[in-house]
Each structure stands twice: as C-alpha cells, then as structure tokens.
Amino acid sequence: MSIAALSEQEILRRESLQQLRALGIEPYPAEAYAVNAWAQDIKDNFNANPEAYQQVQLAGRIMTRRIMGNASFLELQDSTGRVQVYLKRDDICPGEDKTLYNTVFKKLLDIGDYIGIKGYVFLTQTGEISVHTQEMTVLAKSLKPLPIVKRDEEGNTFDGFTDPELRYRQRYVDLTVNPDFKQIFMKRTKVISTMRNYFNEQGWFEVETPILQPVHGGAAARPFATHHNTLDMPLFLRIANELYLKRLIVAGFDGVYEFGKMFRNEGMDRTHNPEFTMMEIYVAYKDYIWMMAMLEQCLEKVARAVNGVPTVQVGANEINFAGPYEKLSMYDSILKYTGIDVSAMDEAALRQTCRDLAIEVDTTMGKGKLVDEIFSAKVEANLIQPTYITDYPVEMSPLAKKHRTKEGLVERFELFVNGKELGNAYSELNDPLDQRQRLEDQLILAGRGDDEAMAMDEDFLRALEYGMPPTSGLGIGIDRLVMMLTNQSTIQEVLFFPQMRPEKKAKVATADDFIEAGVPAEWVPVVNKMGFNTVEELKAANPNKVFNDLGGMRKKMKLDITMPAKEAVMAWFE
Numbered sequence: 001m002s003i004a005a006l007s008e009q010e011i012l013r014r015e016s017l018q019q020l021r022a023l024g025i026e027p028y029p030a031e032a033y034a035v036n037a038w039a040q041d042i043k044d045n046f047n048a049n050p051e052a053y054q055q056v057q058l059a060g061r062i063m064t065r066r067i068m069g070n071a072s073f074l075e076l077q078d079s080t081g082r083v084q085v086y087l088k089r090d091d092i093c094p095g096e097d098k099t100l101y102n103t104v105f106k107k108l109l110d111i112g113d114y115i116g117i118k119g120y121v122f123l124t125q126t127g128e129i130s131v132h133t134q135e136m137t138v139l140a141k142s143l144k145p146l147p148i149v150k151r152d153e154e155g156n157t158f159d160g161f162t163d164p165e166l167r168y169r170q171r172y173v174d175l176t177v178n179p180d181f182k183q184i185f186m187k188r189t190k191v192i193s194t195m196r197n198y199f200n201e202q203g204w205f206e207v208e209t210p211i212l213q214p215v216h217g218g219a220a221a222r223p224f225a226t227h228h229n230t231l232d233m234p235l236f237l238r239i240a241n242e243l244y245l246k247r248l249i250v251a252g253f254d255g256v257y258e259f260g261k262m263f264r265n266e267g268m269d270r271t272h273n274p275e276f277t278m279m280e281i282y283v284a285y286k287d288y289i290w291m292m293a294m295l296e297q298c299l300e301k302v303a304r305a306v307n308g309v310p311t312v313q314v315g316a317n318e319i320n321f322a323g324p325y326e327k328l329s330m331y332d333s334i335l336k337y338t339g340i341d342v343s344a345m346d347e348a349a350l351r352q353t354c355r356d357l358a359i360e361v362d363t364t365m366g367k368g369k370l371v372d373e374i375f376s377a378k379v380e381a382n383l384i385q386p387t388y389i390t391d392y393p394v395e396m397s398p399l400a401k402k403h404r405t406k407e408g409l410v411e412r413f414e415l416f417v418n419g420k421e422l423g424n425a426y427s428e429l430n431d432p433l434d435q436r437q438r439l440e441d442q443l444i445l446a447g448r449g450d451d452e453a454m455a456m457d458e459d460f461l462r463a464l465e466y467g468m469p470p471t472s473g474l475g476i477g478i479d480r481l482v483m484m485l486t487n488q489s490t491i492q493e494v495l496f497f498p499q500m501r502p503e504k505k506a507k508v509a510t511a512d513d514f515i516e517a518g519v520p521a522e523w524v525p526v527v528n529k530m531g532f533n534t535v536e537e538l539k540a541a542n543p544n545k546v547f548n549d550l551g552g553m554r555k556k557m558k559l560d561i562t563m564p565a566k567e568a569v570m571a572w573f574e
Contacts, residue, residue, distance in 0.1 A: 005508045005533055009145045016108040017141050023099065027141035033116045035059050040080035046121050046129050053121035056131060058083070059139060061176065062113050063146075067106055076117065076131070081179065084130040085117055092136050100136065112142035112176075149177045168492050169500050184494055187306045188482045192259055194305040195279060198298050204255030204283065209244035211237060211261065215457040218242035218399070221264040222451050224274075237263035242399065242473065243460045245282045246428065250468045257281035259478065270490040271420060274499050277478040286472035287427040288411045292388055295415065295423060295474060296323030299386070299481075306485045314418045314484050317384050325386040325415070330371065333379045333389055342371060350374070364449040368395030383416035398438040398454055400426035415476075417484055425474040432464035509534045518572045522561045526553050543573045 006014070020027045037056035046053050060078035070089040075082045089101040109115070116137035124130050147161040160178065161167060167174040175182055196206065214233065216223035218240030228235050241260055248256045262278045283291075303310045303321040310322040328336065331343040338357070342350060350370040354361045359377045361370060371393050383389070390413040391403060400410035411427035429435050439456050446453035482494040492498040514524045517535045530549055532538040538546070547569045554563060 013143045020108050025138055027138055033059055038080045039078050039083035042083050042121055043129050057118045059116040062111055084128055085133055086130050087133045091134055112146040114140035147177055168498050171496055184486045187486050190306050191302055191482055194302045198301055199257050204257055205253055207256050207258055209241045213238050215455050217455055217457040220452040222266050224263050224265045239264050241280055243457055245280055247463045249282050249284055249471050250463045250466055255283040273491050278475050279478055280475045282471055282473040284469045284471050288413055288425050288472055291425045291472040291474050312485055313487055325388055327388045327390055329391040330389055334374055337379045337382055366395055366445055368393050381419045384418055386417050388413045398442050399429055401429045422480055423476040428471040428473050430468040432461055435464055436461055507534050539573055543570050
C-alpha cells in the first residue's frame, strides 16, 4: 500500500511502530504471554474473593484511556469483556528511566493496541473494580484505528460501527467494537453442541462425508461445479450429504449424523447464503412419525440450553418449541389458507390455479413444483408456531417412500417455524427399483429445463440394491435455527463471514495525475496527507478551504517549500 493511500492516523501509527523498534521494543513479540485472569471473571468474583486476585496477568486491547500526568486509567478488552486498568508511572518504571510510561504508553501506544498487564486487583475510591499495573508489555501494534463507538451512561450505543455491509465484511472489527454480537455466535455453538450431545446419548454416530462429489444428488438445487485436474473429471460442491449418509445405513450403522457445509449456486437474500450449515441424521428401523417426536424433543432441549426456556421471541411472535407441534397435510394446508382443493388436480389444472392466484410459473415446472409454488405463496407465511406439513405429492419428493395408505403421496414432513422452513424429513425410500424410476423422472424434468432437478447417481442405486433397512432421515438448517433462537432477521447476522459481493477498491491516483491537474510535484504528498487520493476528490472539495489547509499542513509538516499563490490553487479546480 502506498503512503498516499494511508490516512494521517495510519501514517502516525506506522511512525510509532518504528519508534518502538528504535527503543528496542518489538511491537510483535514472538514469546508466549501467560494469562491467568480474564476481565469478566475479575468483575464477577473479586468482591467475593479478593485474595485470589492479588497476582493477576491478563492481556487485551486498549479500548479507552485517560492520561492524568503521572497516572492513567485505561479500559482493557479481552475475549470476555472489559476491565479498568490503572497505571502509575513510578510503578511500571521503578528506576530512573521513565521511557516506558512517558514515551511508550503516553505517545506510542494507541486505542486498539494489544498489551499485557501484570498486577493486582483493587477497588478505586468510587468503588470500581480495577487492575493496578506493576508491569506492562507491548503485544501487538494496531496500524489501523478502530471505529469510535460512543455509549451513554445507560449503555445505549450511537456513532457506532453499524453499516451492515461493513460489519459483515470486516467481522474482526465488528466483534471488537460491538462485542455484544459475540453472544449470537456463542449461542450458535451451544445449538450445535446440544444437538450433538443429544444424538450421542442415543448412540448415533457422527461421521464425515465428501464435500466434492461426482454427482450433485440429495436435493433439488443448482450446484457449484469445478474440475479435478489430476483425474480430469468434473466435480460438484455438495448440495446435500443425504446419499452418502444413506450408504452408511446400507453399511450397517443404526444411526449416523453430520453437521456440514452445503453449497447451492442460487440466489442470496435475508435467509439464503450460498454456503450454509446443515445437520442431517438417518436412523434405521424408524419412520417419519417417529422422527416428528424425536425432533420435538431435540428442539425443546436446544431452546432450553440456549435461552433457559422453550419459548423465544422472534420479531413480534413468541415461538414455543415445546411439543406437540401442529400437523397439517400439504393439501389440507392449501385448502385451509386458499379454500382450493388441489389434491385431485392434474398439471394443467394446477397451472391454471397458479394463474388464478397470480403466482408466476413457467413451462419447466411439473406437477410437484406447481403445488410447491402455491404452498410457498399462500401458506408458508401463516405457519408461525412450529408446524409439520406432511404427506407431499410424490412428484415433489424423489427420495421419500410412498405413503403407506394415501395414493400419490409420500411419507414426508417439513417443519415450519415463523413462516420459514426449518427442517425436512422422510420415511426414506429404500426400494431400489422405485428409486431408479423416480430419478429417471427427474431426468425428464431436467430435459424440460429444470436446473434444480436431481441427477442420476448409479453408485447410490447400486448401494440400495444391496439392501437398506427401513430408515427415517432428517435435515435441519442450522443457520435458520440460530436466527430464530437469537431473534435475528437476516442470515448474515449468524454467520461469521457471510458471502459478499466483491469489495469496491478505493481508486488511488498517481503523482502524475495530480501534476497533470496543476498541483506542483512538491505539493502532491501534502495533498495526499490531507486525504485526497484522487483528483476527483480534490476537485470536489471547497477551493478556499483547501488553500487555507495547505498553509496549515505546510507548518505542521515543517516543509521548506514556497506556498503556492491562491490563484494557482484555484486553477486546480477549473
């Protein structure tokens, strides 16, 4: 990065970096720094047991500081929170040399720098828990200034780092200056660990399956395609891990599950990211009715683990994850919310119904997709409390077992919460001949232009021919579950690093660009230091202010160059 592209603060911090090294202080030391205390632990437990905090060593970022002559206060932020730190010059510089306090701390350290502190905990005269510093170590110099986040006495934030695009793109800054958001990700971890513990207690086995797959199977979605050079063959990032997990049921496992990343080359919005986390589980000798009961029990455990109660506020709605959940068949739900019975309709009648309901459809859509479009448009938003939608048309579910009593349907349910799909489960299709026919039907849809139709997976069909026991399978979108349990309206809030559009790089002009615009060569570095990185930025500024600021910068930088005439500066803006 050229100096011209740096802000004044960034330039000053780099200068401080060099001065630290000139003093023999390495701003990025290699040695480990042993920590035995943390901010939140100190604040929570010091009053009850002050003797335990007489020799503490902690580390973190300087977030605020108040320098008062030979003594100072600062706020140190570690992974648990912030604690006040008191520094006294003669304590950290007991000898004649006061450089560590007078020069290093007061002049060369900045907000955002990492330091280590050794000392003891005490109460100030105002009763605030603080760490009295006896030794200070520089651990890392911050070369970019953190955004300033102001908080009032009641804890309300303003002038903060709030732009969503910046927050998602620079999560490392977001979680530093907005540490409250860490709770979302701590709860996310709790969701996964609670589910994992519950499955392990049942004796089910956690496994890993391929992310790069030769066939994009297991779901109706558009894949990301790539190419393996050594094998000279196309591969796909998985859209689901279902077909591999079922292979393991064929192999003799009674229950297998996986938390894994899935990838779908589709649209992005508040509830969709092209890379997302799914949990899929398959249990032998079970059906979709058993799976409903298991899922209710699991989700109630997760909700209680995360929030202490089975209820959670999601927007304006209070959601109760304690069962039993309401059950509605796919056809009955459409009848309930539209007054239309679509159960006996053929493809032409369904297409006309979509037109009557002002639902946009196209010629690639078969019967199953048309039913799904009606359901999505007219039913989903009404399903606020956890609701199972059951018994789907066979055309919509090529991997689910045909219904035991209802012709033309399959044994499938989807769980909807707050108007969004959260989980999808089947009594799994284990008839290899029926499965082959279903996948061949998918090929017909693909031939009509449906780019989400499933591909034929011959190895999976071969596995089924060796015999798969009756099995129930379930997939849950972890990101959406975390959104609901943390009352977040966008998926980006629950992903550390959501997918973003390419960042627009700030244009930086060359010295020749400024010279061509009339700026004398010796004044180009001054113009850059004033924050003008392009000629366009300069021309957009107030000419009189620029002229006045040039004189101020000339004095500040102690430059021995002739001040340009005001008329010459005005010419830069013509």
